[in-house]
Amino acid sequence: MSPEDRLDRLEQRVAVLEMLMRELAGKAPATSPAAVSPPPPPPPPAAAPVPQTAAAVVPGPPPPRPAPRPKSHLTSEQWIGQRGLLAVGVAALITAMGYLLKLSFDRNWITPVMRCIGGVGAGVIVGGIGWRLHARYRTYGAALIGCGAGIIYLSVWAAARLYGVVPSFIGIVGLALVSIALAMIAYAINVEALGATAALGAFLAPVLLGHDRSNANLLLLYLASMAAGLGLVAARRGWRLAMLVVAASYFGVGTAGAADRAVPWAVLLFGMIGGTAGLYIGLRERWWETRFLTFSGGWWLVAAASDRLHHHWPILGSAVVLAAPVWWHGLRRPQVLPLDLAPQTTGPGWSAGEALYFFITPLLLGWAIHTVAPERFHENPGLVPLLVAIPYLLVGYFRPLPAFALVGAAAAAIAASAQWDGISRVWVLLGLALLWPALDHRLGRTDGRWYGTVTLAFALEYLFNGAHDRRTAADAAFVGPWALALWGGIVSTVALAAGLWKGDPAREDTRLARNAFWVVGGLMTLFGVTAEIRRFFELRSISLENATLAGSLAVSAWWLIFAAMLVGLGFRRAVKRVRVAGLTVAGLAVVKVVFFDLSSLDALYRVGSVFLLGFVMLSLAYLYYRHDRTAGTS
Numbered sequence: 001m002s003p004e005d006r007l008d009r010l011e012q013r014v015a016v017l018e019m020l021m022r023e024l025a026g027k028a029p030a031t032s033p034a035a036v037s038p039p040p041p042p043p044p045p046a047a048a049p050v051p052q053t054a055a056a057v058v059p060g061p062p063p064p065r066p067a068p069r070p071k072s073h074l075t076s077e078q079w080i081g082q083r084g085l086l087a088v089g090v091a092a093l094i095t096a097m098g099y100l101l102k103l104s105f106d107r108n109w110i111t112p113v114m115r116c117i118g119g120v121g122a123g124v125i126v127g128g129i130g131w132r133l134h135a136r137y138r139t140y141g142a143a144l145i146g147c148g149a150g151i152i153y154l155s156v157w158a159a160a161r162l163y164g165v166v167p168s169f170i171g172i173v174g175l176a177l178v179s180i181a182l183a184m185i186a187y188a189i190n191v192e193a194l195g196a197t198a199a200l201g202a203f204l205a206p207v208l209l210g211h212d213r214s215n216a217n218l219l220l221l222y223l224a225s226m227a228a229g230l231g232l233v234a235a236r237r238g239w240r241l242a243m244l245v246v247a248a249s250y251f252g253v254g255t256a257g258a259a260d261r262a263v264p265w266a267v268l269l270f271g272m273i274g275g276t277a278g279l280y281i282g283l284r285e286r287w288w289e290t291r292f293l294t295f296s297g298g299w300w301l302v303a304a305a306s307d308r309l310h311h312h313w314p315i316l317g318s319a320v321v322l323a324a325p326v327w328w329h330g331l332r333r334p335q336v337l338p339l340d341l342a343p344q345t346t347g348p349g350w351s352a353g354e355a356l357y358f359f360i361t362p363l364l365l366g367w368a369i370h371t372v373a374p375e376r377f378h379e380n381p382g383l384v385p386l387l388v389a390i391p392y393l394l395v396g397y398f399r400p401l402p403a404f405a406l407v408g409a410a411a412a413a414i415a416a417s418a419q420w421d422g423i424s425r426v427w428v429l430l431g432l433a434l435l436w437p438a439l440d441h442r443l444g445r446t447d448g449r450w451y452g453t454v455t456l457a458f459a460l461e462y463l464f465n466g467a468h469d470r471r472t473a474a475d476a477a478f479v480g481p482w483a484l485a486l487w488g489g490i491v492s493t494v495a496l497a498a499g500l501w502k503g504d505p506a507r508e509d510t511r512l513a514r515n516a517f518w519v520v521g522g523l524m525t526l527f528g529v530t531a532e533i534r535r536f537f538e539l540r541s542i543s544l545e546n547a548t549l550a551g552s553l554a555v556s557a558w559w560l561i562f563a564a565m566l567v568g569l570g571f572r573r574a575v576k577r578v579r580v581a582g583l584t585v586a587g588l589a590v591v592k593v594v595f596f597d598l599s600s601l602d603a604l605y606r607v608g609s610v611f612l613l614g615f616v617m618l619s620l621a622y623l624y625y626r627h628d629r630t631a632g633t634s
Contacts, residue, residue: 112163119155175205203249216258251297271301319368382419409451429459
C-alpha cells in the first residue's frame with residue numbers, strides 16, 4: 001500500500017471519529033450548571049518578579065521536523081495495479097487521441113484548425129487534472145501531466161506535419177515550448193521521468209518536423225539552447241536519466257544532422273561547449289554514461305571541424321578547453337589508486353573510466369598540437385610529446401600529483417624515443433631514468449623511482465635489441481659507442497641499487513627492488529664484458545681459430561676474476577648473498593673449463609685455462625679460511 005493510500009484511509013477514519021464524537025455530544029444528558037461549570041480555582045499567590053536573565057529568555061528547542069515519508073515497497077500485485085495499469089491507461093489515452101485526430105481528418109468532421117485546438121485543450125485538461133492530483137497521488141498525477149503534455153505535443157505535431165496549418169519552424173518552436181513547460185513542471189514537482197520525457201520531446205522536435213536539411217546552423221543553435229536549459233535542470237536536480245537523454249540527443253542529433261553541413265566554426269563551438277559541460281557534470285556526479293557520451297562526442301565533433309578549417313589554432317584551443325574538466329577532476333581527486341573497475345566508485349580511488357579519460361586526453365592533445373604545424377612537427381617528431389610533457393610535469397612536480405607526473409614522464413620518454421635514434425636515444429633515456437629518482441630525494445617524493453625504473457627498462461631493451469642490431473664492425477669493443485652505452489646502463493642500474501631508488505631499507509619492497517637492480521647490474525657486467533671480450537678478439541687481424549681460442553681463455557679468466565671479486569666483496573661487506581653469487585659464477589667457470597676448454601683449446605691455452613682455474617680456486621679457499629680464522633679469534 002502506498003503512503004498516499006495510507007493517508008487517505010487515515011483521513012477517512014478521522015472524519016468518522018469526528019462524526020461519532022458529535023453524535024455522542026448531542027445525546028449526552030443535561031446537567032446542572034454547577035456540574036457543567038465548576039467554580040474557578042482561587043488565583044495563585046503573586047510570585048516575586050523574576051529578573052530577565054539570559055537563561056530566562058533562551059528560546060526552547062525548535063519543533064521537530066516531520067519525518068520523511070518512507071519509500072513504498074510495492075508487491076507485484078500492487079505494482080501491476082498502480083504502475084502497470086497507469087502506464088497502459090496513459091498510452092491508451094494518447095493512442096486514442098492520435099486515432100481520433102486521424103479519424104477526424106479522414107472523415108472531415110471538423111476543420112484541421114479545430115482538431116488541433118481541441119487536442120491542445122484536451123491535453124491542458126488532462127494535465128490540469130494531473131496537477132491537482134499530484135499532491136495526493138504523486139505518481140498518478142505525474143503520469144496524467146505527462147499524458148496531457150503528450151497530447152499537446154501530438155496536436156502541435158499534427159498541425160505542422162499532417163495538416164500544414166502552421167509552418168515547420170513554428171511547429172518546432174511549439175514542440176520546444178511544450179517540452180520546456182513540461183520540464184518546468186517536472187522541476188517544480190521533482191519528477192525525473194517527466195524531465196527525461198521533456199528532454200526527449202525537445203530534441204526530437206527538429207527530427208519530427210525538419211524538412212530543410214540546409215538549416216544545419218540553426219539546428220545546432222536550437223540543440224544548444226535546449227541542452228543548456230534542460231541540462232541545467234537535470235544537473236540541479238541530479239537526474240541521471242534525464243542527463244543521459246540530453247547528452248545522447250545533443251550529440252546524436254547534432255552529429256547526424258549538422259556535423260558535415262554546418263559552418264565548421266559552429267560545429268567546433270558546438271562540440272567544445274557541449275563536451276566540456278557534459279564531461280564536467282559526468283565527472284562530478286560520477287555518471288559513466290554521461291561522461292562517455294560527452295567525451296567521445298565532443299572530441300568527434302572537434303575532429304570533424306578540423307577537417308574543414310584552414311586555421312588550426314582554434315582546434316588546439318578547443319582541445320585545451322575539452323581537457324579542462326579532466327584536469328579539474330585530477331586536481332580535485334588526486335588519488336588514482338586503488339583503481340576500481342566498476343563504472344561508479346565511492347571510494348578514494350578512480351574508476352577505470354576516469355583513468356581512461358585522463359590518460360587518453362594527452363594523446364588527443366598531442367593530435368591537436370600536431371594539426372597546428374604538421375610540417376614542422378614532422379621534421380621534429382619529438383617536439384609534440386615534449387610540448388605535452390612540459391605542462392604535465394610542471395603541475396605534477398610543483399604539487400604532489402603523481403597522475404600528472406606520470407603522464408609527463410611518459411611523454412618525455414616518448415619524446416626522447418621519437419626525436420633520437422640509436423645510441424643517442426639510449427643516453428637520453430638513461431638520463432631520464434636517473435632524473436626522476438633524483439627528484440624524489442630533492443622534493444621528498446616516492447613516485448619518481450617508478451618512472452625511473454620503467455624508463456631504465458625501455459633504455460636497456462632498446463640497447464640490447466634496437467641499437468645492438470645496428471652495431472657495425474667499426475664500433476670497437478670496450479670503447480665503442482655501443483660499449484660505452486652499455487657501461488652507462490650498468491652504472492645507472494648500480495646507482496639505483498646503491499640508494500638512488502628511494503625507499504625505507506627496512507621495507508620488504510625496497511629490499512626486493514634494490515636486490516633486483518643488483519642482480520641486473522651484475523648480470524649485465526658479467527655477460528656484457530664477456531661479449532666485449534669475444535668481440536675484441538674477433539675484430540683483431542688474426543685467424544678465426546686463434547681468435548676463438550684466445551677469446552675462450554679470456555672469458556674463462558674473466559669469469560673466475562669476477563667470481564673472486566664477488567666473494568671478496570661479500571666478505572668485505574659481510575653479505576652472504578654476494579658470496580653465494582660469487583661461488584655460483586665460480587661454479588659456472590669450472591663447468592666451462594672442464595667441459596669446454598679442456599676439449600676444445602690448444603695445449604698451451606688448455607694449460608693456461610687450468611692454471612688460472614687452480615689459482616683462483618686456491619685464492620677463494622684462502623679467503624674462506626682467513627675469514628673463519630678471523631671470526632674465531634675475534
